[in-house]
Amino acid sequence: MKLNNDQMIKLGELLKNGRSNKKLTLEQVKIKLDFLNLKISKSDVQRLENAERKVPNAILLKSLCKIYDLDVIKVFNEIGYLNIPSNVKRINSRIETQKTTVPMYGTASAGPGYINLSDMIDEEFVIPAEDYAPGRFAVRVEGDSMTRMGKKSIFDGSVALVDPGMCEDPKELNKKVCVFTYNEETFIKQLLIDSQNIIQLVSFNPDVPALIILNSEELKCEGKVIKTYYEDEWN
Template sequence: MNKKETFGERLLRKREELKLTQEQLAAKIGITRVTISKIEQDLTQSTRADTLLSLAKVLKCTPQWLLNGSGSEGTLANESNVVAGPPIYQFVPLVNWVQAGNWTDIAPQISFEDTELFPCPVKSAPGTFALRIQGDSMLPRFEEGDLIFVDPEKLDAENNKYIVAILEDSNEATFKQLQIIDGHKYLKALNPDYPPELKFLKINGNCKIIGTVIAHMKQV
């Protein structure tokens, strides 16, 4: 079985294909040669989103492919032909709902090279992750297949904020709106077709908030 190429190995290969020295590549994106050397040796734990985007641009490949080898190697679109999108602050892993329910334990073990990553459009904590919406409980605003970005450091959610939580009798996380009524906290499903007994779940020591939703990305 062929060993999967690492982020550092892909960077080294693309740099050599373009006949760039470490010094030349570093100068083009505004970092040090030592940083390039560490990335190529896979000695860095993470890479800033702006650095990754700059590397991909200079090396004529996509940031997703450069970081974890997913998708087509491709090239970035010509800047003159596209309209600038929102700024990217970091790439975050897409996890499943069981992983989200155990995020505190598994986050340090997540390998970014083996995980699908998505650009987070807002500033967020380093442990931020993405989830893909399942089911219809949060219709019409959140549709199945949409992405939500969850900041695990925002645990003191305010009234009407959207949160991801885990119930004591489940190993999967759930996504709902937090409602505080007369001092009592509830998890609310947005779907207007849900009956009251399914639409509101009172939080009474049976629920742990995992994080607050900070961004929402709909499918095209």
């Protein structure tokens, strides 16, 4: 999504103020970005601050927000970079609402793959009672490959609510986001089956290559993602 002039100026102000509040030079920001494996020049950061880049990179923006201690979702929404979709809830412990818990079954990667869900984390995750259904469980999301400009994003550090009862027919899962285990690694990806019945696990981030499933018998759907929760307001 290309930003208009007003959005570019607003983003530049937010980033410049963030860097100023942290008392960081452009060189210091570059070093921190290098540490995060982002090879970005000082001039790239400065062009963002000066409202000269109409198509900012989502991963770069998220990294700058992390460096400046800015709330990435608030920044993205303030500049119109994305709207929080209906399947993302921000759980606020200050709001009185009925709550319940679901088991937490480890971590699903939005990147190159993580652990098998048989390695259960011995904890529970609190959700609004209205989101509960028997059998549902939670997984923590790690990685940025499901973050992109637009309506659909699953953020690094969020928690996905998963329903294993919606995995029975693979054809019904086409274009759906699910938690999958493949070759003993667990992913959170969108399933795509093309006209030649080639199965791929794809990311929302177009810069991340799809994972082509060479042996469908090794692919297991652990559950369809029902909602995701971003916990920045959870105490």
